[in-house]
Amino acid sequence: MKTLFLVRHAKSSRDDPSLPDRLRPLDDRGRHDASKMGKRLADRGVEPDLLVSSPALRALTTAQLIADEIGYKRKDIVIDEILYASSPDNLLSVICALDDGLGRVMLFGHNPEFAGLAHRLSSTIIDMATCAIAEFCFDAKAWADVAEIGPTKVRMDAPKK
Template sequence: MKTLLLVRHAKSSWSDPTLTDRIRPLSGRGKHDVIKMGERLANRGVKPDLLVSSPAVRALETAKAIGKEIEYKKKNISVNDRLYACQPRDILEIVKDFDNGLSYVMLVGHNPELTDFVHLFTDSVAYMSTCAMLELRFYVDAWADIARENLQDIFYDFPKNEI
């Protein structure tokens, strides 16, 4: 079984219009939401083998805040430049290259890339809102084998979801 947890970065700040897209930080609401979602993951006992983030500031801040809540060491967060301004097929290549010794990987990225990537496997999630989390479980032994037909289960959560 391989489990992929996709996380869209939390809400970013637009308060400084001089900042480029890549260096926009989280907004106040984003910081609040990411802690809330990190707590939900911690309550579910989520312990990824690997946490991978886009290099964009808002994505990396999201990854670090979630990591803190689930007790994942900040120094172990992997940054992959290919997760910024990419295509769904790029994400698929990244995932298929994961070491097969890893069973559970968390990936923090952006929209529309994540939503489009999700649609390669399921149509049950129309859109990934900010700080949304989608867990995809595949009945496979190798990351290279993940496909729509071997998707076993999904779990979708987002900040406004009343669990």
């Protein structure tokens, strides 16, 4: 069984228009929502084997705040350039290349790519709000199989739910 979590970064600040896109921080609501979603995951006993984040500050901070709540060490978060300004196809290639010894993986990134991939994996998902978490369970032994089979279970959560 493989479980994939796609996490869209929490709400970011646009207060400083001089900041490059990669350096936009979370705003207060974003920080609150990321912690809140992390607590929800912790309450469910979610213990991912790996967290992988876009290098953008807003995505990495979301990953760190969720990691804090679920007991995952911040220093173990992997940063992958492909998760920033990517495409659903490139995201899927990252997933298919994951080590098959990993059972539960969380990716942190951006729309429209994450919503596009989520919709591709399950047509029930149309969009992903900020800090939304799409969870997909696959009856697979290899991550490469995820590209070819549909999930056996899909769960969607967002801060306003």
